[in-house]
Amino acid sequence: MKKNTTSKSQKDFLFVLIKSLTTSEKRQFKLYVNRLGINADAKFLLLFSELDKMSEYDENIIIEKKVSTKQQLSNLKAHLYKQILVSLRMNPSHQNYRIQLREQLDFANILYQKGLYKQALKILDKSKQTALELDEKSIASEIIDLEKVIESQFITRSIVGRADELIDQSKRISLQNHYTTELSNLSLKLYSEMLTHGYVKNDEDRLEIMQIFNTQIKNIAFEKLNFTEKLWYFKAHVWKNQLLQDYKYTLKYAYQWVDLFHKNPEMIASHPVWYIKGNTYLLKILFLYGNIDILEEHFNRFNEKVYSSSFAQNENLQSLVFLTHYNTLMNIHFVKGEFFTGTKLIPEIEMKMEKLRDKIDEHHFMIFYLKMAAMFFGSKKYKESIHYSMKVLESKGNVQEDLIFHTRILILMAKHESGNDEDYDEFIKETQRFAKKMKNPEEFHFESVKFFKNLNNIISDKQLKAFEAFDEKLELFSTNEYYRRSLLYIDIRGWIKSKIQNQDVIEIIRQKVKYKRRH
Incomplete structure (x- = not known):
């Protein structure tokens, strides 16, 4: 009940x-x-x-x-x-400027209906200037439409060329709105592709995405774009390159997305959500590249802005800032191999997750749980790692298949390390069944299951060869652009190499950080 x-x-x-x-x-x-x-x-x-x-x-x-x-x-x-x-x-x-502009438009409508044309036009002219300065072309277009209605009934002879001025403004805004519509439609289509079909898996998928993208983008002249159109332009490029798993260009356009705001700081207050989202993609891709100095530099700049008194505050923005801040903070600890420090964040994150439960979708919660599980794994707390991993597997929400699969792999890693292998064979069978039922299973998925299945049947002194053989396969997968994403969820290669080199996984990560800092 x-x-x-x-x-x-x-x-x-x-x-x-x-x-x-x-x-x-x-x-x-x-x-x-x-x-x-x-x-x-x-x-x-x-x-x-x-x-x-x-x-x-x-x-x-x-x-x-x-x-x-x-x-x-x-x-x-x-x-x-x-x-x-x-x-x-x-x-x-x-209250925000959009509500205020709408309110002024409503006031002008009321004055117009009362026959107070001059008063209505005065409010409209002032509101239009504000709307144009803030690049709010949809509202500006509505204002101009009402101005045209009033002018057609009440000729303000004191303003020379008033009709030509309104016609010219209307044409220019109509063209900009056309660009905005085309680019926002393209961005939404690409974002929908990412959510429904995931990243491209083969050349056929790549061709389809490029066709969608090129058909829309070819008619766009970048030099004619204003702030809002440029924002949609960069978003479309980020989502296209995310789909193609082309991280070099994802980084390029994510940086341009954020830089657009830094060059137009007054627009951060107008579009705080897109400022946060741009930083989310930028910080995520910098994490994948592993350059800790640049990552921390951009993270500090993001925090400085979103936690300042001038940044807009509401429940939606708070939840978005929370996701970006804590995901990045955990990513920084991962890059540095600071697993013990990372686990100390978990009670704080869980407390905030509970407060924001109604405002954040289930998938984001599951990503947090996987990261928590990975933090505990790196801290050699395998029981806790399995506990948080099971939160992902037991989720009733719509969680991506790859996320579930890699959570299963993390559990197998934790079971192997802890020696807690009572239900190991049964869990392998379940994971194998899950892989077969995936919409787009890859060779990587089946090879991973095969490796862990064999690992449990090999005596200790022969396990090294199994690790070396699997590492060679992972090397091949890492060179395949369509498998690249599969290796980013958890650092399975770092763990494999730690076994081959007989080193703590933290030392492997520290070596990578030093390499990234030098290059």
């Missing part, structure tokens, strides 16, 4: 919205209702109080307490939902 209630509560939008409200937002809602002169016993207020007290959504309680009948409840909830949104719109913490 409880399971059904939880499922319902997650689906009930009104309940989730009320639970997301801060104390100050709840207080403002009550003040807003009082200003409307609504009776404190009004049913939608009673419903608000009742839902606020619930830990889980239960419709039966509302009906039992006669807050509403079953027939009236749907309409009552819809009314309450709307009133909460109106109250939130008035909250200063949710």
Whole structure:
């Protein structure tokens, strides 16, 4: 019974919205209702109080307490939902320039309808200048459309060439909006390809992505693009090169994406989400390259900006900053081989994960759990490593197959190291079955399962040859551009080399860091 209630509560939008409200937002809602002169016993207020007290959504309680009948409840909830949104719109913490521009456009519409044309035009002209400065062409276009409507009814003879000016502005904005539409459509298509089909697996996949990309991009003249179009242009290139696993060009365009904001710092406040996302890709690709000095330099610059008082604050941005900050921080510890230090972060991360559970998708949580498991593995705490790995395998969410497969490999590594091999053979069989059921299984997946299956049947003094043979196969996989991604989830090669060289895996990582710093 409880399971059904939880499922319902997650689906009930009104309940989730009320639970997301801060104390100050709840207080403002009550003040807003009082200003409307609504009776404190009004049913939608009673419903608000009742839902606020619930830990889980239960419709039966509302009906039992006669807050509403079953027939009236749907309409009552819809009314309450709307009133909460109106109250939130008035909250200063949710005010931004887009809402303010829309508000000015609404005011101009009201003045126009009252026949106060000059007053309406004055508001529109000021709002249009702000919209153009902020590269908000959609709103600017709406403003110009209203200006044209008013001018067609009320000729402002004091402004010479007013009609030509509006026509010229309208044409220029229409062209820029066309570029924005083309580039945003391309970016969204590529992003969708990445989520639905994953990275390219062969030449046929590569050809298909290049065809999608080139068909759209060939008509774009970069020198004619403004800020927003350039932003979409760089996004499209980042996602294309991510799909192609071409990390050199992913790095190039991720850097240009972030640099675009640094060259136009006023736009960070206008597009904070895309500033965070650009840094997310840049920091991720720098981690894959392993150059710790450059990674830390960009990480510090990111933190300096997003934790400054001038950076916008809301729940969405907080969750995005959390993901980028802690993923990068853990990546830095991985690059340096600082596993023991990394494990000390885990309680802090888990506490923040719990607070943001409703705002972050399951896949991101699973990535964190895999990283935690890898941190414990590097710290030689194999029991804890298996514990966090199992959180990934037991997830009911939509988790990528590669992530699950590599979690299984990490468990096999931990079982081998700890000597806890009671269910080793059964786990191998399960992993083999999983690999066969994958949508796009690769040779790497089957060879990995084969290696661990044989490893458990080889006596200790002959295991070295097995490690050396598997290392040779991993070397071949690393030269294949379509297998490259498979070797990035966990550092299986570092572990294999540590066995061959009879060194701690931390020492192997430290050698790589020194090499990257010299080059």
